[in-house]
Amino acid sequence: MGMWNPWRGCHRYSTGCKYCYIHKGDYRKGIDTNIVTKTERFYAPIEKTKNGIYKMKHGQTVYVCFSSDFLIADADKWRMECWEMIRERSDLHFLFLTKRIERFLDCIPHNWKDGYENVTVGCTIENQENADYRLRIFSRLPIKHKNIICQPLIENINLSEYLQDIELVVVGGESDKNARPLNYDWVLQIRQQCVSHNVHFEFRQCGTHFIKDGKSYTLCTRDLCSQARKANINF
Numbered sequence: 099m100g101m102w103n104p105w106r107g108c109h110r111y112s113t114g115c116k117y118c119y120i121h122k123g124d125y126r127k128g129i130d131t132n133i134v135t136k137t138e139r140f141y142a143p144i145e146k147t148k149n150g151i152y153k154m155k156h157g158q159t160v161y162v163c164f165s166s167d168f169l170i171a172d173a174d175k176w177r178m179e180c181w182e183m184i185r186e187r188s189d190l191h192f193l194f195l196t197k198r199i200e201r202f203l204d205c206i207p208h209n210w211k212d213g214y215e216n217v218t219v220g221c222t223i224e225n226q227e228n229a230d231y232r233l234r235i236f237s238r239l240p241i242k243h244k245n246i247i248c249q250p251l252i253e254n255i256n257l258s259e260y261l262q263d264i265e266l267v268v269v270g271g272e273s274d275k276n277a278r279p280l281n282y283d284w285v286l287q288i289r290q291q292c293v294s295h296n297v298h299f300e301f302r303q304c305g306t307h308f309i310k311d312g313k314s315y316t317l318c319t320r321d322l323c324s325q326a327r328k329a330n331i332n333f
């Protein structure tokens with residue numbers, strides 16, 4: 099698994115951004131997250147050693163733009179170069195998440211056609227309103243590999259009508275001392291929708307405030323993922 103952050107910085111865009119970990123981390127370091135800048139790792143996928151071998155080892159999944167949003171407008175001037183690198187590295191699989199899926203068709207290269215085989219796009223949603231808006235758009239887009247990311251999940255959502263052609267649905271709660279609670283019933287209902295449509299499902303993390311069987315729990319950040327794994331409900 100590799101990481102590639104060709105730029106950093108982002109603007110809050112929807113209610114799911116309320117406790118964005120990038121904004122929180124930058125605030126502690128005195129960095130203004132709203133300034134979007136290219137990073138020194140911009141060319142990471144095509145960097146080579148002195149022997150002419152790619153530094154990013156072949157065959158891995160590369161997580162793209164996890165300190166920004168790949169479709170953010172501030173990066174329009176840089177993105178085409180990224181697509182060229184993604185195309186050159188057809189031996190890697192690139193995955194990015196976005197809350198700005200409505201920008202997708204304005205952001206793809208001319209040779210995209212019905213999608214690059216080595217790209218997975220994760221459309222992020224947090225409530226039914228954003229699910230209905232973003233997933234209607236997402237379902238019509240020419241993308242070879244599609245995931246839905248319900249994180250932070252802040253209410254019960256019905257995804258049933260959007261699961262065609264989806265490879266994976268990920269669910270997770272919000273992490274913050276003031277986080278909105280995650281109700282385990284919502285997680286199980288989305289899981290059931292995935293099972294009914296034969297779509298892979300992953301419960302990735304609990305919420306700091308977690309409700310199960312009507313009881314509320316407060317969890318430490320370090321336990322959020324391990325507690326979700328313990329539920330053992332991935333499909």
Ligand code: SF4
Nearest residue numbers: 108109110115118166
């Ligand atoms: S879109 Fe993602 S990275 Fe940008 S502010 Fe929202 S949560 Fe943070």
